[in-house]
Amino acid sequence: MNAIKLISSLQNPLIKSVLVLKEKSRERKKTGEFVLEGFREFQLALKGNYTIKTLLFNEDIISEAEVNSYTTTLNQAPELIKVSKEVYQKIAYRETTEGILAIAKAKSHLLTDLKLSTKNPLVLVAEATEKPGNIGALLRTADAANLDAVIIANPKGDLYNPNIIRSSIGCVFTNTIATGSTEEVIKFLKEHNIAIYCAALSASENYTKTNFTKPSAIVVGTEATGLSNEWLENSTQNIIIPMEGEIDSMNVSVSAAIVIFEAKRQRAV
Template identity: 40%
Template sequence: MSVTITSLQNRRIKRIVKLRNRRHRDDEQVTIVEGVREIRQALLHNRIPLEAYVCREIAEADAETAELLSQLDALASIKPVQMYEVTPELFAKIAYRGESGGLLFIFSYWHVALNELPLKINPFILVVENAEKPGNLGAILRTADACGIDALIVCHSPNASGTDVFNPNVIRASLGAVFSVTIIIEKTNHVIDWLHKRNICILAATPDGDVPYTSTDMLQSIAIVTGSEALGLSSSWLTHADYRIVIPMQGVVDSLNLSVSTALLLYETVRQRGSLKHSVLSDQPPPKILEQG
């Protein structure tokens, strides 16, 4: 059963506006998802919203959005989804972005615990440390989905605040790939220990690397590690890397955009592996999704 909200002073409206700020999202362990494509991907990957805010005047004006709204109505009849109906004026107030289609969902944070990640034969893992820009991380997620990686590990060094994985701009830039890619959030030192214990080769990408990325064996079990554009990888990764790989640069600049360089490395792995298929080991269960809230 839905609840109708008509006042801009409603506490739920004010709360959603506050969720634009990371501190409020982290305090509640929830994030905002808007847009037909992103919401569809969330539902396809069995993410159940805690709350759904709907402006039917907007949503029902578009056939694609209206179809998704019907799915939501069916879902709310069997799952504990709190539905709220809002006016166009209220929706304009709470919408994080334009062209949201009249739908805004609140989801609990989700991720997979590092030790719960099932390993395939010759796993293909991407590690991104201290990514600063939501647009970069969203673009990386799109590429990660396209390349079929086994997991994206988002990590941070001891003195960093950590990447805002659940920033609505990350979700938007990923076009919903944030829901299809297995994501782990962990501290850098824990990730290094985990990789070493499982004999996964660490390929640290750095402008000071000594092995061209196209000369690197990517058929083995690998973790490709990329870092912030401003600071690069922390010394921990550079010290513990099995290989420091480099993308050759012929011009005057010394680095590429993080999402571009990551895409080159991932697609080189795809090129080397070709049509090889890697199946999950039979004794490994599927990853357990951790949801807060």
């Protein structure tokens, strides 16, 4: 499919809409669309069966032939649009991206739609995580560990924030993700007989002594306040990573990774 036009004006309505989609969560929710940037992110979105509506590219960085080769296998070919170097620099976050930026359709992440594909799931639950960098790092860990699902309880933003897409290096597209209230998530875990292991400082056992070989949810909260009481009241067992220095906690994504890979180790024995 050939590009239908070249956009060289920063005042073009499509370019303005791209900038609004990137900057405004409200616009992403209203339109059901989001912006992704970079070849790796684009490839992972395709792997995650996302629908690409529009593909903008700068021919100084990537050729039209290359772009066409990436879209020939799609069931529904996106609209291809060339943009000038000036326009691309305006709409792109990073100068090092490969000249590709796309408008894609968001997916639903309702907890009621979550289907676990195994009888012995390992799930990560993150409550009220606000920082996009932390969410992105959690999603990268979940992808690396091939977790069955990531559940965001009481989400504070939308998953298609460009900073989450960027910090997750596209893993937001490859993980099975659901969102819901803390109450809904706890109910879901109990209905599926998934043990709840809360990272907490009180009434906790060393995470290496916990048995993660059965259906398990590893639950982490914010670095500032930890988990809400509702989680602690419904916990199968609180777990802790022993600290040998002066501080009593680590970055939430680091803590989650340590526990997740201990669970993976146990399951591989």
